[in-house]
Amino acid sequence: MSVVTDVNATIASIRREVCLLHAELTRYQLVIWTAGNVSARVPGRELMVIKPSGVSYDDLTPDNMVVCDLHGRVVDGERAPSSDTDAQAYVYRHLPHVGGVVHTHSTYATAWASRGEPIPCTLTMQADEFGGEIPVGPFALIGDDSIGRGIVETLSRSRSAAVLMKQHGVFTIGKDARSAVKAAVMCEDVARTVHIARQLGQPIPIDPRDVDSLFDRYQNVYGQKDNS
Amino acid sequence: MSVVTDVNATIASIRREVCLLHAELTRYQLVIWTAGNVSARVPGRELMVIKPSGVSYDDLTPDNMVVCDLHGRVVDGERAPSSDTDAQAYVYRHLPHVGGVVHTHSTYATAWASRGEPIPCTLTMQADEFGGEIPVGPFALIGDDSIGRGIVETLSRSRSAAVLMKQHGVFTIGKDARSAVKAAVMCEDVARTVHIARQLGQPIPIDPRDVDSLFDRYQNVYGQKDNS
Amino acid sequence: MSVVTDVNATIASIRREVCLLHAELTRYQLVIWTAGNVSARVPGRELMVIKPSGVSYDDLTPDNMVVCDLHGRVVDGERAPSSDTDAQAYVYRHLPHVGGVVHTHSTYATAWASRGEPIPCTLTMQADEFGGEIPVGPFALIGDDSIGRGIVETLSRSRSAAVLMKQHGVFTIGKDARSAVKAAVMCEDVARTVHIARQLGQPIPIDPRDVDSLFDRYQNVYGQKDNS
Amino acid sequence: MSVVTDVNATIASIRREVCLLHAELTRYQLVIWTAGNVSARVPGRELMVIKPSGVSYDDLTPDNMVVCDLHGRVVDGERAPSSDTDAQAYVYRHLPHVGGVVHTHSTYATAWASRGEPIPCTLTMQADEFGGEIPVGPFALIGDDSIGRGIVETLSRSRSAAVLMKQHGVFTIGKDARSAVKAAVMCEDVARTVHIARQLGQPIPIDPRDVDSLFDRYQNVYGQKDNS
Numbered sequence: 001m002s003v004v005t006d007v008n009a010t011i012a013s014i015r016r017e018v019c020l021l022h023a024e025l026t027r028y029q030l031v032i033w034t035a036g037n038v039s040a041r042v043p044g045r046e047l048m049v050i051k052p053s054g055v056s057y058d059d060l061t062p063d064n065m066v067v068c069d070l071h072g073r074v075v076d077g078e079r080a081p082s083s084d085t086d087a088q089a090y091v092y093r094h095l096p097h098v099g100g101v102v103h104t105h106s107t108y109a110t111a112w113a114s115r116g117e118p119i120p121c122t123l124t125m126q127a128d129e130f131g132g133e134i135p136v137g138p139f140a141l142i143g144d145d146s147i148g149r150g151i152v153e154t155l156s157r158s159r160s161a162a163v164l165m166k167q168h169g170v171f172t173i174g175k176d177a178r179s180a181v182k183a184a185v186m187c188e189d190v191a192r193t194v195h196i197a198r199q200l201g202q203p204i205p206i207d208p209r210d211v212d213s214l215f216d217r218y219q220n221v222y223g224q225k226d227n228s
Numbered sequence: 229m230s231v232v233t234d235v236n237a238t239i240a241s242i243r244r245e246v247c248l249l250h251a252e253l254t255r256y257q258l259v260i261w262t263a264g265n266v267s268a269r270v271p272g273r274e275l276m277v278i279k280p281s282g283v284s285y286d287d288l289t290p291d292n293m294v295v296c297d298l299h300g301r302v303v304d305g306e307r308a309p310s311s312d313t314d315a316q317a318y319v320y321r322h323l324p325h326v327g328g329v330v331h332t333h334s335t336y337a338t339a340w341a342s343r344g345e346p347i348p349c350t351l352t353m354q355a356d357e358f359g360g361e362i363p364v365g366p367f368a369l370i371g372d373d374s375i376g377r378g379i380v381e382t383l384s385r386s387r388s389a390a391v392l393m394k395q396h397g398v399f400t401i402g403k404d405a406r407s408a409v410k411a412a413v414m415c416e417d418v419a420r421t422v423h424i425a426r427q428l429g430q431p432i433p434i435d436p437r438d439v440d441s442l443f444d445r446y447q448n449v450y451g452q453k454d455n456s
Numbered sequence: 457m458s459v460v461t462d463v464n465a466t467i468a469s470i471r472r473e474v475c476l477l478h479a480e481l482t483r484y485q486l487v488i489w490t491a492g493n494v495s496a497r498v499p500g501r502e503l504m505v506i507k508p509s510g511v512s513y514d515d516l517t518p519d520n521m522v523v524c525d526l527h528g529r530v531v532d533g534e535r536a537p538s539s540d541t542d543a544q545a546y547v548y549r550h551l552p553h554v555g556g557v558v559h560t561h562s563t564y565a566t567a568w569a570s571r572g573e574p575i576p577c578t579l580t581m582q583a584d585e586f587g588g589e590i591p592v593g594p595f596a597l598i599g600d601d602s603i604g605r606g607i608v609e610t611l612s613r614s615r616s617a618a619v620l621m622k623q624h625g626v627f628t629i630g631k632d633a634r635s636a637v638k639a640a641v642m643c644e645d646v647a648r649t650v651h652i653a654r655q656l657g658q659p660i661p662i663d664p665r666d667v668d669s670l671f672d673r674y675q676n677v678y679g680q681k682d683n684s
Numbered sequence: 685m686s687v688v689t690d691v692n693a694t695i696a697s698i699r700r701e702v703c704l705l706h707a708e709l710t711r712y713q714l715v716i717w718t719a720g721n722v723s724a725r726v727p728g729r730e731l732m733v734i735k736p737s738g739v740s741y742d743d744l745t746p747d748n749m750v751v752c753d754l755h756g757r758v759v760d761g762e763r764a765p766s767s768d769t770d771a772q773a774y775v776y777r778h779l780p781h782v783g784g785v786v787h788t789h790s791t792y793a794t795a796w797a798s799r800g801e802p803i804p805c806t807l808t809m810q811a812d813e814f815g816g817e818i819p820v821g822p823f824a825l826i827g828d829d830s831i832g833r834g835i836v837e838t839l840s841r842s843r844s845a846a847v848l849m850k851q852h853g854v855f856t857i858g859k860d861a862r863s864a865v866k867a868a869v870m871c872e873d874v875a876r877t878v879h880i881a882r883q884l885g886q887p888i889p890i891d892p893r894d895v896d897s898l899f900d901r902y903q904n905v906y907g908q909k910d911n912s
Contacts, residue, residue: 033413052452053452080452083449110425111427115429115430115431123851124826142442167432195424197799199879201801282680371673491809567877570807595894623806
């Protein structure tokens, strides 16, 4: 099989994966209408695959996913890519370990974001997945690099795979698109549980040494050997 | 094809569209039992298509949608039209750019309405879709023009596609029925997120110039060229 | 067809109706596990049809519904009837206009019940369906007439089709089982919306004359002529 | 049929039951992604059956359930068992009447756990199922006996079938896996309802003698003779 065939097969497989993962966003009610998306890097290429803009989740197919370069220019696809493409392309350019990015306006996480307040680490699940508090990134208008730069700067100072962009919503990252979707699901779950806990009192913070211990175990031991 | 056949085909197509769009109201849990409805204008005619009154969403078919004139009188259909027909007909008579109207009692939006409190603009998504705060219309009894007049007067003073009718529920408008449904879905999402943000502090307002910039981009750039 | 065949056909039809209506309780998430039930009077007979006790909603069939007399004694059926049978039988004995009864522990209504607080009338939907506040009935232990008596005494002093039994849950009534289910669905919706409204301020009460006017119209005009 | 065949048939049946019961965790939204699990004791054997670690609920089959001994060592299965296996094995070793264990991070119960606050008994449903308040167990790191010991010590001092492990989540027990799942479902329902009641005031406590009476009836009379 030639190198060209190889990369075509890889892109076809990523189109399917990115398309299917949107079903997790709707399953966990992280998105409404067309307001949220998943993208994935094409490994070893300066390319990414992302949802088309303004298309209903019911109408997504592997074929209507859009392939862009890492400056957000369409390389293959008949639709305009998500309006978040520039921000996500910026993340792929500046964080080489990131293989997937997700954007949502999930309710509870966005509520924390709208107050500009990070989510404190009070649950073992948050320590496991995020290794501490979930940080807040700056308010940024769409249309230039400012959203992407805000994501990258905030996540570079944190172990968290999620950032709450002020007055806007959530971006999550992962080694691949599936991991980024998992982080989006867990971010909303943590945001909701800590919110509810705070309504009737103060959730107890977890000791930073325990946070380290939980994060280390979860990242290295949890799950099956072949897919952890 | 004669003009008569033409308008019949158009009405048949609008019957299907209006019928199907009710599934978005149930999908996003904006309605219970029979308490909410979608209508659409028949373009170029003094006609509208609306849900029958008191019929379960499971039992809706294109055929049992009701065609009325713009004073709410039944022109075609065996069922009584929605009890909101007069209000929606008033909207079509007075706002010629409106092609669709939706009415719900969606939980969070109705909670704001029951306090008579507009939803402040603190989220980029709200700026995108509504261009500012979501306003409150007057308390009005069903049975004359007062609901329709309250909707029209309130929306005429606002860029918002949604109005919270005091102690009652939500009406949304759009260039067609699908846009009005989208506004209903986003209105509840915004109402919920801002409510939850407010429970633990104050969401940060978005600068009015940023609201203008977001609204302008979203109305003119977002989505696919052929359906934005 | 003989009178015996007639009543058998009626009972078979009510078994189907009561069985199917439980799907509305799960659809609107008014119940968990086996904790809630629907019953119906057999018109013109001293009989009622009710859910079997402790049977999962997935496993309900018309055949395993239980026929009891109006003292809760099993007349036909292989299962023990709902542990709420005595309370519901009491309602049928004392309120001859009631053709259906529903019991749930739906979340928001039960929260009001656990504080012993009636739901004030601040929404047109509540005025329409309940004609005023939703009242609280006494705390009562299961095992004798005290639950049934509490329901009947409370509802006899009110236009409401729903009563919040203190520290327990909700009972609703209707002219038939479907109407009682509708009241259960709307009671939870109202309980939730008013709760949420109250979290951030005070919902505005509806003027009692407007409540009367809304209730009168909804009970007499709303819906289709043949099924209002 | 030989004894060996017998135990194999029993294990096959338990694999099916444990696998299927995970669908109740997702149905009632007690879990997200892979964060929660069900196990069952193999009666008369020093064995248990549990969910594999980090496997999506969609991908569970009877065959990929894992059989462990009561020290958490894999006896049969190709996957690593849940990371909660040690804690659940500890429960089976020390509480011989327990036939099933469930672990979730269900939202409202975990919110109480994160404040280290037991759920007071203010609802008849809680008296029925839990016989009083739902207690809090200690904060414990994963990796040794401390979670299992915390569960056993807490539940040994209570009639409750559920324990809120501080800053972590919920463990429930039952005579079999189905009963433990039921306790998990009801624990979240009670946690949610009491939380919501407390948001606007104080739910009324149930008199301890009434709690005893309700608990006794529900444990001994409710449901069908053959499956109560």
